[in-house]
Amino acid sequence: MxxxxxxxxxxxxxxxxxxxxxxxxxxxxxxxxxxxxxxxTRDDELSCEAVFNCLDEYVDCLEGRGDTAGRDLLVAHHLSFCADCRDELVALIHALESAADY
Ligand SMILES: [Zn+2]
Structure with missing residues (x-):
């Protein structure tokens, strides 16, 4: 090796x-x-920045309220191996849940 x-x-x-x-x-x-x-890694791989920029749309898509213009599969693929973006997704979901409680 x-x-x-x-x-x-x-x-x-x-x-x-x-x-x-x-x-x-x-x-x-x-x-x-x-x-x-x-x-x-795929040829059409999204960068962390691209994923970060559409996480709110992705959450809406997960909740059946939005559309990521076909990027949801690419975002899901990226999230499958990128812990940093998963952390951002979890933080966003927690923030949205907290805001919904008020
Ligand atoms: Zn990432």
């Missing part, structure tokens, strides 16, 4: 691991995570 690590590091233009005071190492678990994410 070290050979693959070096190849990915080279492709990403990453310097060799500088030790405990340097950048986070591109170690084997990080490489495996990167490769897993690359394997599930």
């Amino acid at each position: 070290a050979h693959l690590t070096d190849k990915i590091r080279t492709l990403l233009g990453e310097p060799a691991y500088a030790g405990p005071l340097g950048e986070a190492p591109l170690d084997d678990p990080a490489c495996e995570r990167l490769l897993r994410l690359l394997s599930i």
